[in-house]
Amino acid sequence: MTGPLDARTARRRYVTVCVLFWLPLGLSIAPMVLLFTERGMAMAAVTGLFAAHSLTAAALELPTGGLSDVLGRRSVLAAAGLLGLAALTVVGLGTAPWLLGLGMALMGAARALSSGPAEAWYVDAVHACSGPGAELRTGLARGSSATSAALAAGTLLGGALPWLLGLGPDLGARLGDATSGLVLPLSLPLLLGAAVEVAFVLYVLTALPEPPRPPATLRDVVGGVPATVTEGLRLGRRDGLVRRVLLSAGAAGGALTSIELLTPGRAAALTGTSESGAVLFAALACAGFVCSGVGNHLAPSVARLAGGGERAVLVGLGTGAGGLLLLGATATSAGAVTAALAALGYGSLHFGLGLAGPNENDLLHRRVTGSVRATALSVQSLALQLVGALTGLVVGVLAPGPLPWVLGGAVLLAGALLWIRRAGDAPAAPRPHAVPSSPA
Template sequence: MTVRARYLILHGLRWLPVGLLIPVTVLLAQERGLSLSQIGLITAVQGVVVLALELPTGGLADTIGRRPVLLLASLVNLASLALLVVADSFWAFAVVFALQGVFRALDSGPLDSWYVDAALAEDPDARFEDGLSRGGVVLGCAIGGGALLAGGLVALDPIPSVSALTAPLVAAVALQAVTVVATVALLREPPRSGTGPAGPAGTLRGVPAVIADAARLLRRSHVLTALIAVELFWAFGMMTFELLFPVRLAELVGSPGTAGTIMGPVGSVAWLASAAGAALAPVLVRRLGPAWSGVTLQAGQALAVLAMGLLTGPAGAIAAYLACYALHGAVNPVFRGLMHRQSDAGNRTTVASLASMAGLPAAAAGSVVLAAIADAAGVRTAILAGAIPLAVAALGYLAARRTPPASRD
């Protein structure tokens, strides 16, 4: 089996449980007695855990290897999903979301880094960006398909002794168990140079050095700095379609209930549109190059968000929303490919973690600022304002036009 095939299988298994959870997690928490404010609080706990562990876990993956970190991540996720099946109190859900935060931090970057390193080991001139794009296709199909499967399981209610909302969770636990086995079977990597006689303690002492090396690379590379800025503005602007669009749709159709009914299938189709965008990204990159592809796709996403705010009919707004997701799916592998070109095997996951660390607070700031604008001036105005940082993000790709990958000398 090729490296790419193993990567895509593991990538699909990683995201399919997410698709199963998205439609039901909040509803399940409410059904088991949590208020929306409590759900918001435990979601914030997850974000804090991810932010605290993002960089250390990236350094850990670059130090001890991607395989053990991904295996640990899979086991933590399995534990969190199993607990979610039976969680029935605020504190139980808090533990679930904290474990999900640990999982997300451990899982952020190692699989992509393993694939890129393995592809380059086979062929130093490998175009690993094509594999990352196919990963985007798999991601979109897995989440979209998982969401549709969750809806079907809820409708069928195959476990009469529990709530219908629990069925997708049971399926997610089973899939996650398969993921653990698949990680052991499919993910192979040579021993890291930092492991050996010094033992685990000596190996772990290398983590701060890896983090410091990535920080020095960030200071030295204007391309990497520009890409981190892209992540900041991009994550801020994402809140327009992740947070505000359902509210905008409710305004256009005149009823939150009707909007909620529409958003279920539209959300699934949006992830499939993201997969289609990721499939087309390599074609654009071969024509324009990665930097100009990033500019074009990110600017196109800003225009799609503008259309979401300006169009006054629900059909047009939904079309703009789907276009936004398609462009999001297309630009994501372009961005990740450029990030990987600025790092190497010794710090690849840590550099990816730097981008994630930038994106988390930027998304939080975007949700606060754009929600405040929506309260003060209307959702339409907030969406139009959110298009501005997306347009600014497009400019960050210009730094990568002719600059070679950064070295670590």
């Protein structure tokens, strides 16, 4: 790289990477659960497939975060895109349970590889041009808003595409005997997402310059990654504020898993068919991501009004928990008022999580150094994936009704309560190679 990018260019490229990475996931959200049921999977099996995704991501989070800190952000992001391409293709075309499980595991590996490098690249680029005290919250909020917009657009298109084409369940026969039984209407959004992954990989390789790094040998990787992972594992133990960020990420994971598993079935039950249920769920998810994007956009302003990022996190997580509990309260009722309350709860959950996210990450980046930045983000994602997987397994065996929704709301409420006690919103600058300790 001939010189550091200016902050505006770095922010624009970071936003583009967010859009290209999360758009394929958005395309898969609405049809995924319903596609599995079309393939003959019971709800317990579906929760197992989602657990395969979450547990794979959790197992690989720290090693892949360390890999990014050792090898560089760009190469790891490109590998994430290639794994995402393979995962969406396998899930879209797979029929056997083991193939679907493999696809979800590949998707989890892609998620692990991608969880830290893009944001770490952005923070590194801004620090390179503006110094370590540069303002980060606005750029992080815009990246989160772009992520929400990509998820909203992808979810809406992914839910509507099978219905708009009107091809019916004989799509495989229309495309030829070789695809009969492989390509269902609900498969098409995932295959479109696989095509977007190709664009993501090409953009990452051409638009994300990095400072020259010494050539990494196998010995560097074998020795450097475990050391970075070890430092990552110490983050929560050594710093009380970082610990609260990580625990809050876990609480958000439990809430999001509950929504992802429970809403599609509730939508299909209301409409009567899988395809129409996917359309309704897509509309709901799109509205939810719009609410999340609004929360992302307002995150810096709410932090200023509330008196700091920590109070803004409390407001956001508390709002989200109230929304999920409201969904539980309306789970067994019907009517226009109930539907309006459920929609309010759904939007409140996403708005609250969107409000909390950029403020949490701003606090995190001010406590860690560039040498472990991607690893810190991987630890955060690890917490989200682990709690999400455990919550999903419990939700899958609970009886239908309010209880599964209330479980997710209680998990998120516990995360909000962590922020009642403030530890100060202006931490000291981190030491060159470690995270500062905190009495919190």
